[in-house]
Amino acid sequence: MRTRVKQALQAQKPQNGLVLKGWVRTKRESKGVVFLELNDGSCRGNLQIVADSSMICAEGFEGINTGAAVLAEGDLVPSPGRGQKWELKAGSIQVLGYADPKPYPLQKKRHSDEFLRSIAHLRPRTNKYGAMNRIRSELSFAVHHYFRDHGFNYIHSPIITGSDCEGAGEMFLVTALDLEQPAVRKKPVDFALDFFGKKAHLTVSGQLPAESLACALGDVYTFGPVFRAENSNTPKHAAEFWMVEPEMAFADLDEIMDMSQDLVQSLTRHIMNNCSEDMELFTRFVDQSLEERLERVSSRPFERISYSMVLEVLQKSKKNFEFPLEWGLDLQTEHERYLCEEYFQGPVMVYNYPLELKPFYMRVNDDQTTAAAMDVLLPRVGEIIGGSQREERLEVLDHRIREAGLDPEEYWWYRDLRRYGSVPHAGFGLGFERLLMFITGASNIRDVIPFPRTPNALEF
RNA sequence: UCCCCGGUAGCUCAAUCGGCAGAGCGGGUGGCUGUUAACCACUAGGUUGGCGGUUCAAGUCCGUCCCGGGGAGCCA
Numbered sequence: 001m002r003t004r005v006k007q008a009l010q011a012q013k014p015q016n017g018l019v020l021k022g023w024v025r026t027k028r029e030s031k032g033v034v035f036l037e038l039n040d041g042s043c044r045g046n047l048q049i050v051a052d053s054s055m056i057c058a059e060g061f062e063g064i065n066t067g068a069a070v071l072a073e074g075d076l077v078p079s080p081g082r083g084q085k086w087e088l089k090a091g092s093i094q095v096l097g098y099a100d101p102k103p104y105p106l107q108k109k110r111h112s113d114e115f116l117r118s119i120a121h122l123r124p125r126t127n128k129y130g131a132m133n134r135i136r137s138e139l140s141f142a143v144h145h146y147f148r149d150h151g152f153n154y155i156h157s158p159i160i161t162g163s164d165c166e167g168a169g170e171m172f173l174v175t176a177l178d179l180e181q182p183a184v185r186k187k188p189v190d191f192a193l194d195f196f197g198k199k200a201h202l203t204v205s206g207q208l209p210a211e212s213l214a215c216a217l218g219d220v221y222t223f224g225p226v227f228r229a230e231n232s233n234t235p236k237h238a239a240e241f242w243m244v245e246p247e248m249a250f251a252d253l254d255e256i257m258d259m260s261q262d263l264v265q266s267l268t269r270h271i272m273n274n275c276s277e278d279m280e281l282f283t284r285f286v287d288q289s290l291e292e293r294l295e296r297v298s299s300r301p302f303e304r305i306s307y308s309m310v311l312e313v314l315q316k317s318k319k320n321f322e323f324p325l326e327w328g329l330d331l332q333t334e335h336e337r338y339l340c341e342e343y344f345q346g347p348v349m350v351y352n353y354p355l356e357l358k359p360f361y362m363r364v365n366d367d368q369t370t371a372a373a374m375d376v377l378l379p380r381v382g383e384i385i386g387g388s389q390r391e392e393r394l395e396v397l398d399h400r401i402r403e404a405g406l407d408p409e410e411y412w413w414y415r416d417l418r419r420y421g422s423v424p425h426a427g428f429g430l431g432f433e434r435l436l437m438f439i440t441g442a443s444n445i446r447d448v449i450p451f452p453r454t455p456n457a458l459e460f
Numbered sequence: 461u462c463c464c465c466g467g468u469a470g471c472u473c474a475a476u477c478g479g480c481a482g483a484g485c486g487g488g489u490g491g492c493u494g495u496u497a498a499c500c501a502c503u504a505g506g507u508u509g510g511c512g513g514u515u516c517a518a519g520u521c522c523g524u525c526c527c528g529g530g531g532a533g534c535c536a
Contacts, residue, residue, distance in 0.1 A: 028495045035495050083496050107471065107486050108497060114528065115471070230534055231461060243536065333532075386536065431536030
């Protein structure tokens with residue numbers, strides 16, 4: 001039976017005859033003694049393995065280097081040396097997998113994030129990315145935990161979609177056609193001959209299916225990958241990312257604003273409470289002000305301000321913004337950053353955006369000029385949530401669809417939800433990676449996903 | 461996609477005005493009775509991102525392409 005490093009480090013008393021398996025982080029050798037730091041991914045810490053140089057080892061110690069996988073059998077005893085409470089006095093050591101130290105790229109020193117991205121298959125073996133992936137796992141569970149506690153049903157929305165326009169962004173085409181052939185014939189491609197008998201794409205959002213389920217089950221959420229084919233080259237965009245999308249029947253804009261805040265705060269607090277060892281690494285090496293900021297964000301209410309009021313604040317700021325401030329124009333990054341990082345110095349919810357800036361499914365407010373939409377902005381990462389109350393009135397929805405230059409017939413089933421027992425409902429999308437960036441202080445989205453997909457990057 | 465910066469040993473970087481391409485770490489070898497990013501000594505390691513140009517001479521200047529980073533747009 002294999003003992004995890006995590007268990008061994010938490011031991012209350014010495015134990016004999018333990019077997020540990022893991023990867024060697026460093027080897028220190030002296031005349032008669034060899035020290036190995038063993039990590040098995042169960043936690044951030046390593047277990048020190050102490051072995052006599054003369055100890056009979058089937059493979060010999062020459063083969064044991066940084067990166068090698070080993071099995072160590074022995075007794076867990078209090079460590080006489082400084083720096084660790086326990087160590088394993090090895091009775092025997094076996095090499096499970098060699099790692100030739102010459103080409104092995106990970107050294108026992110700090111590597112740049114840029115270099116580690118080029119060896120994404122090995123970077124989880126570093127302290128930082130081991131911690132990152134454990135936190136990512138814990139955050140995923142926390143999402144499910146939160147919604148389960150609040151009576152939500154977890155639903156699976158499709159990844160392949162037949163709808164051309166799900167709201168925003170360029171979409172990836174999904175096809176079973178041989179794209180070489182139609183190109184040679186120089187004919188327009190006939191997607192009626194394709195697998196689904198129509199054009200298909202990877203989804204950009206699970207919202208539309210979620211509305212259907214919400215209007216049956218009440219409170220639902222999706223949590224899965226979504227895809228954007230935008231040629232975005234920034235530290236905050238990926239072509240494939242995970243989104244959390246709650247959708248609530250009988251809810252209005254205020255309710256999802258309440259919930260957005262509660263969700264972000266609960267998830268942040270969950271990680272602070274349950275991943276303290278891994279989080280300590282990020283506070284120490286990535287962002288010294290991390291702990292203080294998370295503490296503040298998770299305990300104070302978020303500011304709420306309408307789009308119109310935002311314009312007033314920005315105009316009064318006397319700041320020299322590059323982009324114009326005029327009612328009807330979208331807020332730019334410089335505006336959001338000023339609002340979030342200077343004016344309020346904390347999370348901000350902006351609501352009631354001009355109607356023409358928002359997609360057809362967002363509810364038209366009584367003023368007929370704004371949509372019941374809201375964005376949550378966080379310091380450093382910017383927009384983390386976008387949501388809205390949905391348009392539940394069929395005639396208004398149809399008008400908005402046509403206004404957008406779309407065909408209502410294409411949305412026949414979505415419109416049916418408004419024909420039969422339509423109710424007010426609302427929801428939002430939370431960018432999972434952006435939340436992870438906020439929580440860990442990571443400044444590039446490529447560092448919070450094990451194998452990030454971005455333009456021109458599909459090596460792994 | 462646009463703007464700015466960068467690409468030199470496995471990694472992180474230096475190289476003055478255009479004048480012999482270097483250091484630390486990592487690797488190898490040897491030493492050291494318990495190390496903690498161990499320590500000491502020795503040692504190997506280079507098409508300076510690719511192609512073209514200017515020059516007696518290019519890591520350095522010019523053109524172009526590729527790659528990376530930052531900012532912007534789009535968004536979560």
